[in-house]
Amino acid sequence: MSDAENTTDTPEARAEAVRALEAEFGELITHFRRVITENANRVSPGLLPGAYKIFTTIARCERVTVSTLSERMLMDKGQVSRTVRELEDLGLIERTADPADGRSSLLELTPLGTERLSAARLPQEGLLLRTLEQWSLTDIGNLTRLLHALGSGGTPGSSAAD
Template identity: 65%
Template sequence: MTSEQTPGARAEAVRSLEAEFSELISRIRKIITENAHRVSPGMLPGAYKVFTSIVRCEPVTQAALAEQLALDKGQLSRTVRELEELGLVTRTPDPADRRSSRLSATPEGLARLTAARAPQQGTLHAVLEDWDLDDIRNLTRLLRALTNGTPPA
């Protein structure tokens, strides 16, 4: 075992990675908060997350959304109702189960989301402009492995 591979060196490397993730998460939270306010002044980040999840998964049932986001069904129901009142989301009967409904974004909701995201459009492209394509692919591969909880391939 080289000095690079000691438990202390590994622990320090993981601490450094955690610190970088902490900074990245802080920046992402700020962007989400700003986007939420642009979609609807006063919108909370949690409601924005629900809304963007509906957009990404639509049409989606409330039960499936609650499971995907690991949210309390009562809280999710209140949030969906707020999104409906804002004109961002609509419900339609679920053809597979008439007792359930499917959630989709309204055209107004999609337009407001597009406008909210516009200031960040291209930011990642700009940051990665001078990166080697292999580095981008490698980062993607490593993040996928980390997200899946598996060693990198």
């Protein structure tokens, strides 16, 4: 049994466990911020982390409008538009007419953008796989299930399908 399982479930013990979890999330967030900053600089020296996040979201969506991008990222449409122009000026993304709505454009990565993103991610490629190399598949599955439950505001089920 772990120390957490040996502890009596009191309001104080629960609060302490949540504070410890919050501290670990803080460390993880700091790590991810560092990775994002490094990747942004590899894509284009001086590229801000926020611009990198918009860039990678466009890559993940493949083709997306500014409106959808700003909604998805919970950002002001004007700020997203300014960043999109910056990414266009760097030759990393391009606009094409949206066949479904002639008033809007679809954003997608250029071949240069795809190449730069791949090169930027290369140093971290496989890092998570290497980090989890000694973990059991059960532990990886449990972590995935628990993070999903936490992110969705649900209660952990007994399987990943819950």
